[in-house]
Amino acid sequence: MTASRAAKSVLALSQQEELVDLPEDCPLNVSEDEEDSDGERKHQKLLETISSLDGKNRHKVAERSEASLKVSEFNVSAEGSGEKLVLADLLEPVKTSSSLSLATVKKQLNRVKSKKTVELPLHKEEIERIHREVAFNKTSQVLSKWDPIVLKNRQAKQLVFPLEKEQSAFAPIEHVLSGWTARTPLEQEVFNLLHKNKQPVTDPLLTPMEKASLKAMSLEEAKMRRAELQRARALQSYYEARARREKKIKSKRYHKIVKKEKAKRALKAFEQLRKVNPAAALEELKKIEKARMMERMSLKHQNSGKWAKSKAIMAKYDLEARQAMQEQLAKNKELTQKLQVASESEEEERGAEETEELLVPDVVNEVQMNPDGPNPWMLRSCTRDIKEAEAHEDPEELPDPVAHEVSESEGDERPVAEEEILLKEVEERRSLRRRSELSQDAEPVGSQETKDSSSQEVLSELRALSQKFKKNHQSRKPKASSVSTGHQVQREEPALEEEEPLLLQRSKRVQTVEELEELEKEECSQNQEFLRPGLKGQQLERNPNNLPNAPKEKKKKEQMIDLQNLLSTKSPSVKSLAVPTTLEEMDDEEERDQKQMIKEAFAGDDVIRDFLKEKRESMEASKPKDVDLTLPGWGEWGGMGLKPSTKKRRRFLIKAPEGPPRKDKNLPNVIINEKRNIHAAAHQVQVLPYPFTHHSQFERTIQTPIGSTWNTQRAFQKLTTPKVVTKPGHIIKPIKPEDVGYRSSSRSDLSVMQRNPKRLSASHKKQLKKNSVD
């Protein structure tokens, strides 16, 4: 037994060694099962293995010594212990047969050899676990598409349930009408009308005529018609686009030109009409007259609108505004001017040329019209233009009248007394002249020469008048300190007049010599600028854009002076007061800082005293105060230095009751603040509520009122919208993918399940089989 045991131990050892080299090899298990028949053989083998332990011929193949009928299942593999079967060995006999097939077989075998063995199938539970995990991941993915919707719904300010929108089905009007009959008289009347005209009430919405035309049209016709329509549409769109483009143009000049063109065209048309059809022309005229009447009735162009008022305010400062106002007024005049139509008795015999003269508005009459054509239309529309045209035509000839004319037009707005008188004179003369003309010119005068001569006369008169004007202004000059002569002055009359008092005031204020000097200089320069009469004035007239520059400059200068004045007068006193005090303060602060630092360095000493002082102060503050109701001088003499008598004071002094003892009365080192009101505390929030992160946030939400007492109706409604709104009597269904814009899965759950037969239950499978067999 001992020997066998020893052998066993050796065996075990050998086994270990063998295992190192040949892991699959386990031949020595054989020794463990003890069978009598194999006893000897085993022993033999044992000896062999022991002998092979020395290492030389370890891998000696154990050979079967004898054939036996009964081959143990344990023995079979044991015999080939140390060896692996190599494919090449098996192929050796094949070699001899055929070399070609051998090669292919070898290849195939190699391929087979390269393939790994199939792994063992996993445990069933393991497989299920994997299945579950995969399925879970899949479903989580599917579910995560709901994340944004859920988030949105949670944060929504208002949710209205049921979520799905009820589709309002649009029923065509015919369907709605079909069940409806006319009942009221009005309805019946309307229907009668419709029926009379054979208007379709129900579907299709085509009249019989339309139907017929539709039917009648052949294909080609229809095509042609379509093409025509298309062209028309294209043209229309083109013109529309053009009109839009033109409308957008901001240039005033452009618009002026366009207007002129229009007027010209209208004129031409009118003339033609006059020639061809005088009755129609008269009609036109009447129309114009009516328009004039309308204009007179309306408040348009009367300087009473919002725009005009604003412009009137601005007119003081802005030349353009002034001009705009003037333009408006002129327009008003133009539009409201009565046209003296040649229907009066005297003019009937005369030619159109003369009537034209009379048609010219009174105000503009100072310059003779250029009688292009004898028509009132022209006169009406172009009165203003003509003025300018005149000025352009002969500026050299008529420098003064032009200027005068302008001044006169200015005068309309703000009439200066003298100017008014002059104007009256002009008017008188003009009327006189006209009368004389009327009386003199009995024969029809169509020539321009006579006209020119008459205009010359007028011009001379005007010149004389303008001279007077000049004189007037020169005489005024010495009165106003800074006023200069010239045509410009006339233009700026209103502005200057307003500025005069200002200037005067300033002159009073100004005290220093330097300033006076400055002022003088400035005046000089102004005079130099403005003393240019005549030519310069004309230039300015022609391009009114230049005009604003002069007054602006002047104003600027005045302003500068003002500023300087102020600065120079005030600054020194301020400085003299301020500077030294600040310096002192600085010094003080520095010292104090130093002291402070020292104090801080030795601060420990005073703490207790400070505290006691503080406590005393707080006690004093919390003590109820006496109320003194004495009225000095009541019932006795009063006045400076007299005090109410002590008796009286005692009588009217209400002593405050002594309050409850302080809680920190006996606690020398503590100050207990007793200001807290417990009654109020019941209504105060102690801790900052959850969603808020800072008390100021919370306070803000509390302090914004939401009631309609403090908010407008709309704000109130907005502030009080409930978070969830449900309609009464409506069933709220679970949310659906369609409700939120997702596509619901096209396949139903059932169909998916049926496509997944391996997962069907065993019984169901059986049933399926049965069904198939049947």
Add this chain to the structure above:
Amino acid sequence: MKVKMLSRNPDTYVRETKLDLQKVPRNYDPTLHPFEVPREYVRALNATKLERVFAKPFLASLDGHRDGVNCLAKHPKSLATVLSGACDGEVKIWNLSQRKCIRTIQAHEGFVRGICTRFCGTSFFTTVYTGIDHHWKEPLFATCGQQVDIWDEQKTNPICSMTWGFDSISSVKFNPIETFLLGSCASDRNIVLYDMRQATPLKKVILDMRTNTICWNPMEAFIFTAANEDYNLYTFDMRALDTPVMVHMDHVSAVLDVDYSPTGKEFVSASFDKSIRIFPVARSQSREVYHTKRMQHVICVKWTSDNKYIMCGSDEMNIRLWKANASEKLGVLTSREKAAKDYNQKLKEKFQHYPHIKRISRHRHLPKSIYSQIQEQRIMKEARRRKEVNRLKHSKPGSVSIVSKKKKHIVAVVK
């Protein structure tokens, strides 16, 4: 001289009809209206008080069953129709507007364990299995017992059965949004989710105690709430089962049933402690508790699909109808009433943190048993907490791990 006259447009002060309110022009300049906050505070206080005054939630009791009501079902198309199954196998169909029983059917010999209606409302299913639920779109339904079976309405055998573990399953519910999902709870304390399409369970979460039933949120596909025996309700996100989104605790006995409001913002739970409670989904404390003297253990509860009412069936054979919002005025409201209601609601919300208002709005009368139990449990909870704190304090740092309140009740999540 120009005389300036004062003139007013009558539109600003004349009302259109005499039924209108008088028009009062008002200057909203805040400097003219001091004390806005105190005034609103008083209004809020009054609104809160009035809310408590008008809080009368109980509407009706439907009696007629001869045994405890075991299950309830809503009609999917009609708001007024409700089905109930009793413990004696009787099924009754009720009309809520008339508060009458329309029909009585002896469905089973034993308990009617489960009842569900078809999505079209034409038929309903009852079961003697432990639970039943109908698919939301297709002619399928699921039952549970030893396993979850999916049945085709036309076939006698289940078309699919899914199982995980060997315990009896007490309830199964279809997800109303992603309709192929199912949730079930078994008596071995777990909640299992299934995917019907792939015919496989997905995940299992094991809690401290048994879950009686679950309910899916009808507006949020991945949220469900489980009613547990440990007096709590757990709201889970299906994708992260290891931590519940919220633990709702106010009941003092096992929670037997739970149902979501159709808006998905709140749910109602029925408990063995003879009360039902309404919880907001995002809060752990209940907003409302309903009870009556005669109501015994509440077994089933349902929130009607118009979000207005709650029904509960209890042991003592009655079905009770409650208002979901205790102080809500029923019937059609005029626009002014509506505006006032909204304003009061906003005021209450605005000042809800003020102690006085908070106290009034939270005040509820409770039966003595529940009240004392709440006190008792508060003490127990406090003791437990104290012990935990002490343990943490007196042990070696790091040796005692702190488990959050939410995670405490989760035993494991099995994949």
